[in-house]
Amino acid sequence: MKKSSSTYGLLVLTLMVVILGASTMQAQILNKPTAAPNPNYGSSDPWTAACASSSFNQYYVNFTWNLPLVNSNNEFVLELSDANGNFGSPIELSRVSDKNTVFDFEFQFSVPNYVRGENYKFRVRSTSPSKTSPASDAYPMYYIDYNSPLLISENGSGSIPSGGTIQICDGGTVTLKPHNIPNAGTYKYNWYRSGTLLPQKTESITVSTSGMYYVELDYGSICSGSANTLSNTIEINTGSSQGIAINGSSNVELCPGDPYTLQANITGMGLTYTWYKDGTKVSGPTLEGDSFAINSNLVGFEGSYEVEIEGPSACKERSAAVSVQSAGSFEVALNNEENIVLLPSQNKTLSVSTTAASPSYQWFKDGGAISGETTNTLNISEVGEYYVTVTQNGGSCSVSPKNSAVTTVVSPNSFEFVIAYVGSYTSCENTDATLSLTTINAVGDGGAKTNVTSDLQSSFSYEWLKDGNTIGGETSKTITLSDHGNNGNYKLNGSLDGFNASSNTLNVKLVVNQALTISTTGTVLCEGSEPIVLNSAQSLEGETFEWVKDGTVVDTSSESYTVSEVGVYQLVIRTNDCPLTSNEVTIRAFDESLLVLDKPQELIIIEGETMTMTASGADSYEWFDYNSNLVSTQDFFGFQEEGQYLLVAHFGGCTVSRVITVVYRDMFAIPNVITANGDGINDLWILPNTYSRDQEVLVTIFNERGKEVFSQTNYENNWPQSTSTFNKSSMIFYYKISKGGKSLKQGTITVIK
Structure with a gap:
C-alpha cells in the first residue's frame, strides 16, 4: 500500500528521534534567527530595517533548530536585545508552544513603541530544555511615533520669522529648536545646513554661520526619510552693525510753521531707510531715503522719531529716538x-x-x-x-x-446704591462672606446716572437689612457674616439731606462650619464575609439626608447603610440651606494583589542569621511555621530556619494565603573547571543560589578571544548547552556576573573535554 508523503515524513522523523534521541550526548541546536519576508505582502525579500508605526507594525523572523525533540511542555521565546545588541534585559517579542516538532518556522512580532536604534539583535530561547540560540545579525529598528513635519523657530518660541529669515549681527548666535513636537527631548535629530548634515544630534542647535537650516528626526540611516519629519527652512544671514543715529540734538523744540529736517548720520551706502514716529511707520522703506522733513504746521507733529536701516551685509538697525516738541505747547x-x-x-x-x-x-x-x-x-x-x-x-x-x-x-432726582461680595464668594461653599457698598449713582432726569461714590460715600448714613428687617448696629457701608444662621437676602439703605437710597439685593448662603463624619466596618467586599455597614457620627433623626454612591443617591431613609457594591460612598444632610457632605469611604473588591510582601516568596538565607519579611495591605496577619504552629500575628516575621511557612492575611472577612519557602544559601565557591564529556558528572557550570535563578543577576561568558558566547539573566545552571561546541580538549572561558550594571564576580572557566 502506498503511504502518503505526510505519513512517510512522520516515519522518517520517528526514526531520527529513535536514532538521535538514544544518545545522551546529543543536544538540541538552536540556530540564530534571521529576518524573513512578510507573507501578507507577497514579497520574497526579507526586511532589512524595521520602520514601524501605528499604521504598520508586522514583522517576521525565521528560526530553525535541530533534533533531538524538545519536551512537550516547551515554548520557544523570541527575544530582542537593547539598542547596542546586549541581552542583559531582553525584551520578549513572541512566544509559541505549538512548534515543538517544527524545525523551520517564522515568528511574527511587533516592534515595541520605545525601540529606536541601529544595532538590535534577536535570539530564541527554549524553555524545556532551557537553551538559548546565538544572537542574530544587527538590524536597524525604529518605532516611528511622530511622523509629521517639524516646525523650527528661534529658541522654539513658535514664532517663525517673516520670510523665514533671521539676521545675526556682529558675530552673534541664534538657537534654532522645534516647537511642535511633544516630549522633544526624548528624540535624536538630524540638522542640516544648506543640504550638509551637521554633527549635532540634539533638540536645539546654536549657529553663527549663514546658510539654510532645517532638521528632521533621526530615525536611523534607513527609516528617517520614511518618517516625513523634515522641517521648514530658516535662512540665517550675517551682517555688521553700522551705528545708525539721527544727527543733531536728541531734544528739538519747534514753533508752529518752523521747518525742520531729520538727517541720518549714514548716507550713500545703498541702504534702505524707514522712519518712525512714536513707534509707527511714517515713511519708507525707501532706498537712500536718509532724511525726513517734519511739517510743524500739522496738529500733533510732536513726538518721538527714529530711523531704521537695512541692506546688503548690514544688519537691520534702528537709531536712538529724537524727541520733537512744540516750543509753545502747554497743558x-x-x-x-x-x-x-x-x-x-x-x-x-x-x-x-x-x-x-x-x-x-x-x-x-x-x-x-x-x-x-x-x-x-x-x-x-x-x-x-x-x-x-x-x-x-x-x-x-x-x-x-x-x-x-x-x-x-x-442736581439729582434720587440716588441708588450698588453692593457686591468682597473677595471670592461661592454660594454654599464659603463659611463667611463680606458685603460692601461699591457704587453710589446720582439719578437725574430721564434716568441718567452719574457715579458720585468718592464724593458722597462718607456723607450718607447707612443701615443693613436682612430679609427686609433692619439689622441692629450694622450702620457702616460694609457687613461681614460668619455663621450659617445669618443666611438670607441682604440690602443696604442710606439717607442724605432728605434723599433716601436703596441697593440691590444679595443672597448669602454659608455652609455649616462643622464636619460630617461616616465610619465603616470594612473597606474590602468579598463573597461570604460579614456585611459592610456605614454609620454616621451625627444623629440623623429629624434630618433630610441621602446616602450617595459614586455621586448617585442610593438611600434616603436608613440611618446606617449596608454596602452591597464597590464604590465611593458619602452621606449628605440637606436640612440646612446648604448641603452638609461627609468624608468619602471607598469600598474595594477583594483582590489578592492587595497583599504586598517586601521580599520574594522564595527566600535564601544564611544559616544562623535572620531575614525579616514585612507584609502590608491587610487588616491582620497570621504566620505559621512548617509544623503549622502559629508563630506571629504581627505584620512581619523573622525567618531563621529552612522550610515552608504559611502567611494568612485577613481583609475583613476575606483572607489571602501565601506560602513562603526558605532555603539556606549555598556556600560553595564558584567552580573554575568543568568536564564537558557527557558522563553526567560535572558537565554543567553550577553556580551557588546567590547568583543563579535571579532575574536581576546577569551571567555573561566570553571565549578566549573575548567574544560573548552566552548571556542570560535568571541563570538556570544550564551552560554549556552542548558539548559539541568545544573543538579542543581543553579550552579557557571568561565569565562576568553582574547586577544592575555593577560587577559582582568575574574569573575563568576551564572546560576539559
Whole structure:
C-alpha cells in the first residue's frame, strides 16, 4: 500500500528521534534567527530595517533548530536585545508552544513603541530544555511615533520669522529648536545646513554661520526619510552693525510753521531707510531715503522719531529716538471730578492747573462766558456744564488758547446704591462672606446716572437689612457674616439731606462650619464575609439626608447603610440651606494583589542569621511555621530556619494565603573547571543560589578571544548547552556576573573535554 508523503515524513522523523534521541550526548541546536519576508505582502525579500508605526507594525523572523525533540511542555521565546545588541534585559517579542516538532518556522512580532536604534539583535530561547540560540545579525529598528513635519523657530518660541529669515549681527548666535513636537527631548535629530548634515544630534542647535537650516528626526540611516519629519527652512544671514543715529540734538523744540529736517548720520551706502514716529511707520522703506522733513504746521507733529536701516551685509538697525516738541505747547489739567452732584444749598469749587507761560483764564457755563471769573478757580452753586479757556501770554511762540475738560454739575432726582461680595464668594461653599457698598449713582432726569461714590460715600448714613428687617448696629457701608444662621437676602439703605437710597439685593448662603463624619466596618467586599455597614457620627433623626454612591443617591431613609457594591460612598444632610457632605469611604473588591510582601516568596538565607519579611495591605496577619504552629500575628516575621511557612492575611472577612519557602544559601565557591564529556558528572557550570535563578543577576561568558558566547539573566545552571561546541580538549572561558550594571564576580572557566 502506498503511504502518503505526510505519513512517510512522520516515519522518517520517528526514526531520527529513535536514532538521535538514544544518545545522551546529543543536544538540541538552536540556530540564530534571521529576518524573513512578510507573507501578507507577497514579497520574497526579507526586511532589512524595521520602520514601524501605528499604521504598520508586522514583522517576521525565521528560526530553525535541530533534533533531538524538545519536551512537550516547551515554548520557544523570541527575544530582542537593547539598542547596542546586549541581552542583559531582553525584551520578549513572541512566544509559541505549538512548534515543538517544527524545525523551520517564522515568528511574527511587533516592534515595541520605545525601540529606536541601529544595532538590535534577536535570539530564541527554549524553555524545556532551557537553551538559548546565538544572537542574530544587527538590524536597524525604529518605532516611528511622530511622523509629521517639524516646525523650527528661534529658541522654539513658535514664532517663525517673516520670510523665514533671521539676521545675526556682529558675530552673534541664534538657537534654532522645534516647537511642535511633544516630549522633544526624548528624540535624536538630524540638522542640516544648506543640504550638509551637521554633527549635532540634539533638540536645539546654536549657529553663527549663514546658510539654510532645517532638521528632521533621526530615525536611523534607513527609516528617517520614511518618517516625513523634515522641517521648514530658516535662512540665517550675517551682517555688521553700522551705528545708525539721527544727527543733531536728541531734544528739538519747534514753533508752529518752523521747518525742520531729520538727517541720518549714514548716507550713500545703498541702504534702505524707514522712519518712525512714536513707534509707527511714517515713511519708507525707501532706498537712500536718509532724511525726513517734519511739517510743524500739522496738529500733533510732536513726538518721538527714529530711523531704521537695512541692506546688503548690514544688519537691520534702528537709531536712538529724537524727541520733537512744540516750543509753545502747554497743558491744562482739571483738578476736580468731571461729574459733580450738587445738593440743595451746597457750594462746590472748580479749579485747573496749567503749564502755560503767564496764563490768563476765562470760565464758561453752558457755553457762555461768566463775567469776572478770570482766575484758575470757580465757586459754583448751580447745575450746568463748566469749563475754562487758558491763554498763554509768554514764551517764544504764539499759540492758540486751550480749553479745559468739561465739568458736568447735576442736581439729582434720587440716588441708588450698588453692593457686591468682597473677595471670592461661592454660594454654599464659603463659611463667611463680606458685603460692601461699591457704587453710589446720582439719578437725574430721564434716568441718567452719574457715579458720585468718592464724593458722597462718607456723607450718607447707612443701615443693613436682612430679609427686609433692619439689622441692629450694622450702620457702616460694609457687613461681614460668619455663621450659617445669618443666611438670607441682604440690602443696604442710606439717607442724605432728605434723599433716601436703596441697593440691590444679595443672597448669602454659608455652609455649616462643622464636619460630617461616616465610619465603616470594612473597606474590602468579598463573597461570604460579614456585611459592610456605614454609620454616621451625627444623629440623623429629624434630618433630610441621602446616602450617595459614586455621586448617585442610593438611600434616603436608613440611618446606617449596608454596602452591597464597590464604590465611593458619602452621606449628605440637606436640612440646612446648604448641603452638609461627609468624608468619602471607598469600598474595594477583594483582590489578592492587595497583599504586598517586601521580599520574594522564595527566600535564601544564611544559616544562623535572620531575614525579616514585612507584609502590608491587610487588616491582620497570621504566620505559621512548617509544623503549622502559629508563630506571629504581627505584620512581619523573622525567618531563621529552612522550610515552608504559611502567611494568612485577613481583609475583613476575606483572607489571602501565601506560602513562603526558605532555603539556606549555598556556600560553595564558584567552580573554575568543568568536564564537558557527557558522563553526567560535572558537565554543567553550577553556580551557588546567590547568583543563579535571579532575574536581576546577569551571567555573561566570553571565549578566549573575548567574544560573548552566552548571556542570560535568571541563570538556570544550564551552560554549556552542548558539548559539541568545544573543538579542543581543553579550552579557557571568561565569565562576568553582574547586577544592575555593577560587577559582582568575574574569573575563568576551564572546560576539559
